[in-house]
Amino acid sequence: MEAFFIYIAKSSGLVVLFYCSYYFLLRKETFFNSNRWFLMTGLATSLILPFAVYTKIVWIDPIPVSTVNYPQSFIPQTIPQESFEINWDYIFLSVYCIGFVALIIKFATDFYSLNLVLKGKKIQQQADFKFVDISENIAPFSYFDYIVYNSSMYTEAELENIIEHEKVHSDQNHTIDVLVSRVFCVLFWFNPVIWLYKKAILQNLEFIADNEAAKKISDKKAYQYTLLKITTHESCVAITNHFYQSLIKKRIVMLNKNQSKKRNSWKYYAILPALVAFVFLFQIKTIAQEKKENQEISKKPNSVDIYKIKKNTTDQELKEFTEKLKQNHDVDVVISDVKRNTKNELTAIKVDIQKGTGEDQTIQIEGNEPIKSCGIVVTTEKGSKKINVITDGGMDKPIVVGDDLILNEKSSAKISTITTITPPVPPTPPSFPTGPMPQAPAPDMSKMPKPPVPPTNPKDKVAMSKFKKEMSEFERKMEAFEPDMSAYEKQVEEIMSKREAIFEKEMEKYEIAMEKFNADMEKFTENIQIKYGKDSKEYEINMKQFENDMKVFEKNMKLHEKEMKKMEKESQKS
Numbered sequence: 001m002e003a004f005f006i007y008i009a010k011s012s013g014l015v016v017l018f019y020c021s022y023y024f025l026l027r028k029e030t031f032f033n034s035n036r037w038f039l040m041t042g043l044a045t046s047l048i049l050p051f052a053v054y055t056k057i058v059w060i061d062p063i064p065v066s067t068v069n070y071p072q073s074f075i076p077q078t079i080p081q082e083s084f085e086i087n088w089d090y091i092f093l094s095v096y097c098i099g100f101v102a103l104i105i106k107f108a109t110d111f112y113s114l115n116l117v118l119k120g121k122k123i124q125q126q127a128d129f130k131f132v133d134i135s136e137n138i139a140p141f142s143y144f145d146y147i148v149y150n151s152s153m154y155t156e157a158e159l160e161n162i163i164e165h166e167k168v169h170s171d172q173n174h175t176i177d178v179l180v181s182r183v184f185c186v187l188f189w190f191n192p193v194i195w196l197y198k199k200a201i202l203q204n205l206e207f208i209a210d211n212e213a214a215k216k217i218s219d220k221k222a223y224q225y226t227l228l229k230i231t232t233h234e235s236c237v238a239i240t241n242h243f244y245q246s247l248i249k250k251r252i253v254m255l256n257k258n259q260s261k262k263r264n265s266w267k268y269y270a271i272l273p274a275l276v277a278f279v280f281l282f283q284i285k286t287i288a289q290e291k292k293e294n295q296e297i298s299k300k301p302n303s304v305d306i307y308k309i310k311k312n313t314t315d316q317e318l319k320e321f322t323e324k325l326k327q328n329h330d331v332d333v334v335i336s337d338v339k340r341n342t343k344n345e346l347t348a349i350k351v352d353i354q355k356g357t358g359e360d361q362t363i364q365i366e367g368n369e370p371i372k373s374c375g376i377v378v379t380t381e382k383g384s385k386k387i388n389v390i391t392d393g394g395m396d397k398p399i400v401v402g403d404d405l406i407l408n409e410k411s412s413a414k415i416s417t418i419t420t421i422t423p424p425v426p427p428t429p430p431s432f433p434t435g436p437m438p439q440a441p442a443p444d445m446s447k448m449p450k451p452p453v454p455p456t457n458p459k460d461k462v463a464m465s466k467f468k469k470e471m472s473e474f475e476r477k478m479e480a481f482e483p484d485m486s487a488y489e490k491q492v493e494e495i496m497s498k499r500e501a502i503f504e505k506e507m508e509k510y511e512i513a514m515e516k517f518n519a520d521m522e523k524f525t526e527n528i529q530i531k532y533g534k535d536s537k538e539y540e541i542n543m544k545q546f547e548n549d550m551k552v553f554e555k556n557m558k559l560h561e562k563e564m565k566k567m568e569k570e571s572q573k574s
Helices: 002-026 032-051 088-118 158-172 175-189 192-216 218-231 248-256 260-284 292-299 315-329 459-531 536-574
Strands: 054-060 123-126 129-133 141-143 147-148 284-290 304-310 333-341 347-356 361-363 374-381 384-390 397-403 404-406
Touching: 002 032, 002 088, 002 192, 002 260, 032 175, 032 192, 032 260, 088 147, 088 175, 088 397, 129 158, 129 260, 141 158, 141 175, 147 158, 147 384, 158 175, 158 192, 158 218, 175 192, 192 218, 192 248, 218 248, 248 459, 260 459, 284 459, 292 459, 304 315, 304 347, 315 333, 333 374, 347 384, 361 374, 361 384
Parallel strands: 054 284, 129 147
Antiparallel strands: 123 129, 141 147, 304 374, 333 347, 347 361, 374 384, 397 404
C-alpha cells in the first residue's frame, strides 16, 4: 500500500511539473500543435517515469553477528502486545476510492447523456464525417467522426464556420485528448493541478481548431462573431469537443496574435533538466550491503577449550588433563590432595594452575560427598588467552565466565563475546533545510489588470472596435507581469533544488544508520536474554530502559514527520 501512495505522489508531482512548464513558458506561444503533444507527453511521462528506478549499492562494514547456538530455553521470544491503532493508510485509501468511484459514475453518466443526444437521430454521411442535425439547444460539438449541431439556430454562413471548426477536431482526433484528460482527472482527482491541466488541454485544442478553421474561411471577423454568438448557449456535452468554451476572449486574442518566432521553441527543452533532477532525487534507490571479506572474518568464533573434572574422573584422565593444558596452552597444572570414597568417586581434590606469566589460580574441594563437576576454561581471542576456573557444579549449566558465555563442554564453536549491555542509540532523522524565500512579485492582486467585457451587441462596430483596443491593452499589461513571475519561479526552483539535494544526501546517511541500528537492536535483545534470562530482575530493568529509549525515538520520528509535512507545505506554497 505504501508503494501505491508513493507512486501516486510521484505521478502527481510530474503532472505539476509539466503544467508549470506549460503555464509559465508555453501558454502564450502559437505553437498550438506542439503544445498539444507536450501536454500529452506530460501525462504519459507521469504514468511511466515513476516505474523507472535505478538501484545504487552502498558497501558498508559488516555488523558483528552472534554465533551462539544456545539451548531451546535461551531462544529469545517476543510476546505480542495487543493495542488499538488507527490505520491511516486504509483511511486515505478509502477516501481515494470514494472519489474514484464517484468520478467513474460521473464519467458513465456523461457517456449516457451523449448516447441520448445521438439516439434515434438521422445521420448524414459525407466523406469521413457523420453529420447529425438535432433540435436540442446544445452547443455544436464533435465526437470522433460525428459532428452535431442545430441548424435552425444559425445562418448559413455561421453554420459553415462552425462545421469547419468541428472538422478540425474530428480530423485530428481531438476526442482522444479529451477522454485521456478525463481519465487522468478520475485517477488523480485529489490533485487540483490535474483539473487545471485538463482545462489547458481543452483550451489548446480550441486554439488548434480556430487556427486551422480560420485558414479556410475568408472572413475572419465573421468567424469571431460566430464565437461570440455561441456564448448564449445553455449547455454542452461534457466528453466532446464543443464549439463553445468559457475562455472565448483568449480564443479571439489568439486568432489575432502574430505567430511566435521559431527561436522560442527552446522552451520545450526547459523541462529536461527538471526531469533529470526528479530522477536523481526520487528514482535512485540506495541499498546497503556488507563487505563479504570482512563479514567472513567477523563470523569466526573465539577458541574455547574446556577441561572438565567429574566425580568419576580417573587418575589417568587427570594426568592427561594436565599434559594437554601444558601442550596446548603452556599452562602448568598440579593436582594434589585427591581423595575417593568406596565407589572410587572423587570427594576431595586440589588443582593449582600457573600460567607462563606467573599468574596463579587454585581449585580446592573438600568433603565427604562426591564432588560436583568443576574444571578449567581457556579462552583464546586474537592471540590472547584467558584462564577461568569453575567449581561447585558450574560446568553443568550455561555459565558466564568474565565476558564469555560458556554453554557446555563442547562449546568451542558456541561462544559469543558479549559487549557492555547498553541499548543502542537510534539515529536522529535529518531536518529539511529551511531559510528565507524570495518575495513573490505583485502580492496585491488588486493591481492586476481586469479583462474587458465584450459588447452585448456583436454587430455594433464601434463597440467591437473599442473592445479590440481594450483587449490589446489588457494583453500588453498582462505581459508586463510575465518577466517578474518567470524570474521569481526560477529563484524558487533553484533554492528548493539545492535544499532537496542536501536533504537527500542526509536521508541516505540516515537510512544506512537505521539499518545498523536495527541490527544492533536485535543483538542487544539477544544479549540481554542470554546474560540475565527472561525472568530476571536485571532483564526487566534493561527492557524498561529500552522502552524509554524507544519512546524517545518515536518522539523524534514524529518531529521528523512534522518537518516533512512542513517542507511539503512550503514547497506547495512556493
